[in-house]
Amino acid sequence: MSLPDLSRVTRVAVAIVEADGAYLVGVRGPDGPLPGYHEFPGGKLNHDERPNDGAVRECLEETGLDVLPVERVYECTHDYPHGRVELTFVLCRPAVAGRPAALGRFEWRLRRELGELKFPEANAPVVALLQSRP
Numbered sequence: 001m002s003l004p005d006l007s008r009v010t011r012v013a014v015a016i017v018e019a020d021g022a023y024l025v026g027v028r029g030p031d032g033p034l035p036g037y038h039e040f041p042g043g044k045l046n047h048d049e050r051p052n053d054g055a056v057r058e059c060l061e062e063t064g065l066d067v068l069p070v071e072r073v074y075e076c077t078h079d080y081p082h083g084r085v086e087l088t089f090v091l092c093r094p095a096v097a098g099r100p101a102a103l104g105r106f107e108w109r110l111r112r113e114l115g116e117l118k119f120p121e122a123n124a125p126v127v128a129l130l131q132s133r134p
């Protein structure tokens with residue numbers, strides 16, 4: 001097995017979509033890195049793309065839901081066995097109020113459920129932050 005090239009950083013934007021105390025969460029597919037882990041919608045940023053724009057784009061691509069960025073809640077660089085990622089977590093809200101039911105492989109999970117899910121290691125501080133919110 002070859003070691004990851006840590007001189008190369010993949011920029012990733014993650015959309016934390018909140019509506020009425022629930023968050024959009026999916027399960028990662030079997031083919032990419034971290035298969036079977038829970039995740040918020042997100043993915044690699046395009047060249048020169050800003051994290052807020054990337055979070056909105058990835059969310060629309062993956063869930064079909066149009067969202068508005070609210071604030072960047074957390075940023076970190078994390079080393080996984082598959083490589084180094086620079087993550088920006090962007091809190092978002094649906095552009096149209098409400099919680100649409102059909103959103104691809106993503107579904108709404110209540111805030112109190114988040115701690116029971118198996119998220120990637122880098123998400124731990126974000127999940128703790130969300131759970132500490134009033």
Ligand SMILES: Nc1nc2c([nH]c(=O)n2[C@H]2C[C@H](O)[C@@H](COP(=O)(O)OP(=O)(O)OP(=O)(O)O)O2)c(=O)[nH]1
Pocket residue numbers: 012014032033034038039040041042043044045080085087120121122123
């Ligand atoms: N989407 C997402 N990725 C996360 C989360 N937490 C976390 O550490 N990651 C990591 C896993 C991957 O290393 C990276 C996302 O890359 P990816 O390979 O899943 O992105 P992607 O499939 O959308 O790639 P692409 O289609 O844009 O090419 O970020 C999360 O909550 N959501």
